[in-house]
């Protein structure tokens with residue numbers, strides 16, 4: 001009997017060396033990195049990868065980054081990273097990595113903060129918390145464009161808007177510090193009115209909330225106030241600060 005041909009093992013837990021194919025500056029503090037993966041496997045929108053940096057003395061730092069791209073982008077993933085001035089890993093991506101460099105990653109991970117085609121859906125993101133929500137939006141635009149979905153996106157100023165060129169009628173922005181000139185839309189923190197308007201546009205359904213701890217907590221409270229039961233709210237927290 002013929003021997004079975006061995007197949008390459010594509011397991012989400014294995015570290016692999018990716019290659020930075022392109023880097024895009026999104027805002028003064030945020031860049032997107034498209035990374036080619038030798039053991040790429042399809043992810044669910046909302047999932048993340050772990051990134052590991054190793055110093056010459058063996059010191060290691062590991063962080064998680066959400067996937068911004070649709071799983072239809074075969075062979076690559078896009079990570080969008082906010083540069084924290086006193087950070088360890090994010091400044092390395094911004095200041096050191098160039099196209100063609102290699103980076104160690106493993107994933108995709110997470111089974112809870114994922115979009116499996118639920119309809120309708122409300123997405124609420126603060127700052128870089130928009131990253132996994134953009135994966136959901138991008139994938140929905142390519143696979144189920146007629147499905148009701150709305151993004152509420154809170155940013156500080158006009159120059160902090162990530163993916164600005166991709167935000168269409170399905171996105172509502174609010175500027176918490178300084179709106180752009182002649183802005184007639186929402187300003188200030190997300191409030192229950194903004195949630196209720198967006199929720200009415202998509203009817204009832206699942207809400208995905210992502211951002212800092214403080215952002216996620218206050219938006220979750222507003223969603224509960226607007227009538228969302230806890231089981232319809234999925235949250236992802238990026239950092240320790242509010």
Ligand SMILES: Cc1cc2nc3c(=O)[nH]c(=O)nc-3n(C[C@H](O)[C@H](O)[C@H](O)COP(=O)(O)OP(=O)(O)OC[C@H]3O[C@@H](n4cnc5c(N)ncnc54)[C@H](O)[C@@H]3O)c2cc1C
Pocket residue numbers: 048063064065066067080081082083084086087088089090091128131132212236237238239240241
């Ligand atoms: C599931 C998951 C997905 C994530 N996805 C993304 C993503 O798509 N894009 C992205 O930019 N980040 C994302 N993060 C955050 C990321 O993992 C790192 O925490 C972040 O990049 C900071 O790492 P650092 O090494 O640069 O800073 P560190 O050296 O870890 O921290 C430096 C300082 O910043 C504070 N800090 C740490 N994290 C944050 C934060 N997120 N916000 C504000 N202050 C912070 C620390 O308390 C410390 O004072 C995600 C986190 C999780 C858990």
